[in-house]
Amino acid sequence: MSLYIGLMSGTSLDGVDGVLVDFWGGAARTMAAAYVPFPPALREELMALQAASPNELEREALAANTLAEYYAQCVAEVLAQTEMKPADVRAVGSHGQTIRHRPELGFTRQTGNHALLAELCGIDVVADFRSRDVAAGGQGAPLVPAFHQAMFSVPGKTRVVANIGGIANISVLRGDGKATGFDTGPGNVLMDKWIARHQGKAYDADGAWAASGTVIQPLLDAMLREPYFALPAPKSTGRDLFHGDWLDTQLAPFASAAPQDVQATLTQLTVLSLAQAIKEHAPRTEAVYICGGGAYNGVLMRNLAVELGVPVESTDALGVAPNRMEALAFAWLAFRFNERLAGNLPAVTGARGERVLGALYPR
Numbered sequence: 001m002s003l004y005i006g007l008m009s010g011t012s013l014d015g016v017d018g019v020l021v022d023f024w025g026g027a028a029r030t031m032a033a034a035y036v037p038f039p040p041a042l043r044e045e046l047m048a049l050q051a052a053s054p055n056e057l058e059r060e061a062l063a064a065n066t067l068a069e070y071y072a073q074c075v076a077e078v079l080a081q082t083e084m085k086p087a088d089v090r091a092v093g094s095h096g097q098t099i100r101h102r103p104e105l106g107f108t109r110q111t112g113n114h115a116l117l118a119e120l121c122g123i124d125v126v127a128d129f130r131s132r133d134v135a136a137g138g139q140g141a142p143l144v145p146a147f148h149q150a151m152f153s154v155p156g157k158t159r160v161v162a163n164i165g166g167i168a169n170i171s172v173l174r175g176d177g178k179a180t181g182f183d184t185g186p187g188n189v190l191m192d193k194w195i196a197r198h199q200g201k202a203y204d205a206d207g208a209w210a211a212s213g214t215v216i217q218p219l220l221d222a223m224l225r226e227p228y229f230a231l232p233a234p235k236s237t238g239r240d241l242f243h244g245d246w247l248d249t250q251l252a253p254f255a256s257a258a259p260q261d262v263q264a265t266l267t268q269l270t271v272l273s274l275a276q277a278i279k280e281h282a283p284r285t286e287a288v289y290i291c292g293g294g295a296y297n298g299v300l301m302r303n304l305a306v307e308l309g310v311p312v313e314s315t316d317a318l319g320v321a322p323n324r325m326e327a328l329a330f331a332w333l334a335f336r337f338n339e340r341l342a343g344n345l346p347a348v349t350g351a352r353g354e355r356v357l358g359a360l361y362p363r
């Protein structure tokens, strides 16, 4: 067996997903999965750390310590579902928590106390997967297209895998074995923000609130004029751009709009920005497979299928539950690190070449 654990806590800031996976023989066999939600205080602190604030150096370090405890709990929960012990696992691939992503300034920061995680779980930890790609002139994101290519590409067919997390990104898997991909823009981040503000809920379950509203076309048109959407790839984004102030600036001329109509419009912003990217970069794709929490939003899924005119399915159809995909990808990146194989696709990130990604914290 070639066992790895992948941990992913993404831009939604809701918690950490973990998987235990066996890469023996080149396949990826998931043996266990767990999700550990973050308590409200940690979520709020991680949200606050997305932008400049007082004493952030110390606060980041303390948040990193707390994260390590939740990550270690997630590792313990996946192991508890099997007969496996820490010594059976070759490494934990831990994404960490993105608190800044500024590749144009030469850095991206995923916080987490990786030394503490190694100490707490007694397994080698591989972390900081994005920095080397940025050092080589790349965006450092998205990284999952390399994993999607390795697992899901089919000769002679174009497939698209789209992740709709806080931010949305696509992987275009071409029939010739090559892959491209980039961040298309907001996934759930703006919808989550809006429903939290108006209803105190973490997200719009199944898009039901959006479905009760009507799209405000002038607002949608204005938001689609955001320059990011027209930028050529390679490109990546995050809460650094799509934050509350961005939303408030867009909404300022629409102060009297009904909240459910705004939610319908934000949902359609995600649909159209994704659909435009797919139509432009994969016009002949036969199917689009969705992972990330957006796969559980029926309104988003149906509207995307209408917009694209091709089947839109969850990645369950590829044998991977949508909420496990990214954790699986970071287990795979740890495996690539251990084998000293490249983890990035320069055609995706724009790096000068292939690089081994990650840094090791031995157990």
Ligand SMILES: Nc1ncnc2c1ncn2[C@@H]1O[C@H](COP(=O)(O)OP(=O)(O)OP(=O)(O)O)[C@@H](O)[C@H]1O
Pocket (backbone or CB within 6 Å): 009, 010, 011, 012, 013, 014, 163, 164, 165, 166, 167, 168, 187, 188, 189, 192, 202, 203, 204, 205, 206, 207, 291, 292, 293, 294, 296, 297, 298, 323, 326
């Ligand atoms: N049942 C559901 N109905 C609607 N939306 C849902 C549902 N379940 C999850 N989501 C959405 O998915 C989000 C979480 O998605 P996910 O865990 O893929 O994000 P992430 O990994 O944190 O983000 P990223 O991929 O950008 O790093 C939630 O915040 C919510 O908006």
Ligand SMILES: CC(=O)N[C@H]1[C@@H]2OC[C@@H](O2)[C@@H](O)[C@@H]1O[C@H](C)C(=O)O
Pocket (backbone or CB within 6 Å): 010, 011, 098, 101, 108, 140, 141, 142, 143, 144, 145, 163, 165, 166, 167, 168, 169, 183, 236, 237, 238, 326
């Ligand atoms: C800097 C950062 O954390 N980026 C995330 C984020 O969440 C989705 C999208 O933006 C993607 O670029 C990336 O995550 C996935 C795992 C990736 O690197 O492919």
